[in-house]
């Protein structure tokens with residue numbers, strides 16, 4: 325039995341799983357990322373975590389996969405750029421650094437891509453040839469997977485970054501320098517901000533959804549706008565990529581009872597007549613990233629076996 329370690333570096337937590345080649349989970353650990361402390365701190369936390377797991381897990385781990393925020397050169401296993409979730413998380417040669425220390429093959433992938441690979445391996449997109457995973461969390465991410473070509477990385481390793489596709493020309497100013505980026509309208513943060521703009525009082529996203537449940541007029545406007553924007557984005561993506569399904573992931577999927585039916589109705593009324601848009605909830609949720617990272621680690625091992633045989 326081959327065992328691999330999959331690690332997902334998130335904004336608040338680092339999640340690690342050991343699996344066998346069937347994806348059976350043998351061990352799961354979580355530690356705080358504390359990304360605000362910067363690159364050196366996160367790297368040290370990562371190394372300590374890997375060493376502890378290696379010490380604790382009785383069988384041999386054959387490879388490590390890592391999912392991380394930012395633009396990732398998956399060929400070199402290096403984070404090229406990221407926009408502040410982890411301080412100074414730029415030019416991080418993860419595969420080289422971890423490979424030298426642990427003497428293991430290391431695969432590195434963007435976190436949204438890793439989550440999409442996870443959903444395809446063990447989750448909602450099993451057996452699908454072409455699909456797109458949309459992550460609706462504190463920010464908006466995406467990853468397009470094509471069975472024959474794998475994840476769409478793009479020329480500059482930022483393919484699938486739908487959060488910065490423009491939804492409103494001349495709209496709100498984004499931290500990326502553009503205006504009207506989709507992330508400013510479609511994320512947990514956006515929902516809270518919009519509710520407050522309308523005069524609503526909320527500390528977090530749950531407050532807004534609670535207000536929705538109580539038929540608060542401002543919260544209902546927020547929902548209407550959110551669903552409308554999401555439908556527009558999905559219809560555009562459907563026309564560009566024509567995936568078999570969109571898998572919706574991220575923290576907001578836990579609130580889907582408030583907006584799922586409205587979204588389905590809008591999709592069928594707004595999309596062009598020849599298009600059938602299939603939208604499904606993610607299955608692996610918080611584990612998608614680490615399981616996807618385990619899958620890319622396994623790819624390395626299986627590839628090595630193939631080239632040796």
Ligand SMILES: [Zn+2]
Pocket residue numbers: 487488498499500501502505
């Ligand atoms: Zn932007």
